[in-house]
Amino acid sequence: MLRNELTKADIVARYLPKKLIAVDQAEAFAPSNIALCKYWGKRQNELNLPVNSSLSVSLAHLGSHTQIRPATSGEDQVILNGQVLTADTPFAAKVISFVNLFRGQQNYPLIVDTRNNIPTAAGLASSASGFAALTLALNQYFQLALPDTVLSAFARMGSGSASRSVFTGFVEWRMGQQEDGMDSHAFPLDVSWPDLRVGLVKVSSAQKAVDSRAGMKRTVETSGLYQSWPAQAARDLETIHQALIDDDFSQLGATAEHNAMSMHATMIASWPPLLYWQAESVAAMQRVWALREAGVEVYFTMDAGPNLKLLFKAKDQLLLETEFPDLEVVAPFAEDSKTNLASESVNAAD
């Protein structure tokens, strides 16, 4: 951290009352999200401020449920999918240091109990939904009643893409320009595509060798092609905007695939090469391209991992389930769940 650089704690403190008052228990859900225009590269590390704006679709019911309650033992406790973690595991340490941003020196020992219902093999990161759910739960627990955009900015300080998981449906995260990052938050787009389907193709559930944070860093520092990325991402974001306005699925799918491939290209041009693909990833891509060649409107996107996420329309679901037998299909707008999680998350104590 540079001298005089704002810390997360400085920023959060501005939005909080001097003295916190907690309810008995709070609970929130936040969905996973799949970026159609990717976040890749930070302009500032401490606050997770991105080099480019991004756009995602949230995965409806797939995500993280987080409950917060007082730790009567006086010691913080982090529970993940029913398992109590010791404080020195990376996950527990991250959760506790995020909670500390809110409670500061005040004596609020907490139990943070998180359950992810993301299919473990699907290669979906849980940090986005996890930090979003935690932020929403803390907002309830300490009765902060913060605006959605502030909650999104806070979630972003936990994990960049968590800023988008605060909302459902299509979500845009504007990169912002302020030093404190408070204009770098997501907002929901007023578009609903009930026919859209996202298909999760499992290639491998192995732990990735290089995590996204380290991957971004290596790309920014060593990839000669990375300097063209911000302009590419800006163009793709505009094209996806237009596709949403025009209700043009092909344009959206093609741009999302091109954007994902461009992001992976920046990694492949890193040194040492950063290749998240497995042999099976290439085989799956080739199947998608062959299907498209045959007239099926299917596109894919990929994150910092080997798995493909297919984008297609409801009418092609059966065909794609035949082609990809283990496909896990999500309907992001099935119940037209264009709701505001921040305002509607449950405060169990109310």
Added chain:
Amino acid sequence: MLRNELTKADIVARYLPKKLIAVDQAEAFAPSNIALCKYWGKRQNELNLPVNSSLSVSLAHLGSHTQIRPATSGEDQVILNGQVLTADTPFAAKVISFVNLFRGQQNYPLIVDTRNNIPTAAGLASSASGFAALTLALNQYFQLALPDTVLSAFARMGSGSASRSVFTGFVEWRMGQQEDGMDSHAFPLDVSWPDLRVGLVKVSSAQKAVDSRAGMKRTVETSGLYQSWPAQAARDLETIHQALIDDDFSQLGATAEHNAMSMHATMIASWPPLLYWQAESVAAMQRVWALREAGVEVYFTMDAGPNLKLLFKAKDQLLLETEFPDLEVVAPFAEDSKTNLASESVNAAD
């Protein structure tokens, strides 16, 4: 072609006598070459003028033998690996139109007999060695006694990378800047690395769906990351120069691999995505990286196809032949064959 743009024929004519005189028969050999800093993208299509300079190593005895003799039938004949081709096959058409650059309207019906000794499965393009050997044979056949650099520039008009196949050993092709392209030719570098080995890994010998010419075009026109390529290639060329001066194999290998991956990255970021890799290509890359992780100094490069070309030192040959059972190993400097093919190619009639 734009109006007023120079044609190949205009340019060649400048270097030729008004009236050609032929010998009875001429024969030349030119080696394949593997670029360590790749040629990817044309700034001018008619003359194959490149966007960036490149650097290669020639593959010693692997390449094309081309013999030219008069066609007593009065009809041109093109023979490839012993098979007579009809004039309308793409290969024959290209050869004849190249020969026409030299003989113009003069009546010299020819038999062009080419034999490639490149292992067919190794995924080596034969157009580089083919056009280089043809240029050298024509130089002999018509007793042109052209300087090597002119022959290299002529070969470039047949196929860009043929400019480098006119020479053995390490070869640099400077992009040049003249409109007629006559400063866009290769020259040999005065460095010999007898310990260097190139290992050809066969992944697939299937015909590629998109040829290099079309692939370059798509990349230049649709890849948002391509704009960063020329600067990357320029940096890599400088680094490889320095590695040659410092006798630094690791630097050479690492830069060649980084350069190849960067080139493929520009393709992957094209639309539709241009992926020359097969699933097996990724598996082979992962084997190389695992070997390097284990301390073996091996690097790879790849061209517009699915096959890997390994770079390693003589001492590791046995180990690599065990790891890659079908490896075809070439010693580019084994007989320290730093010769000038242009001057030494056989003129059977002399």
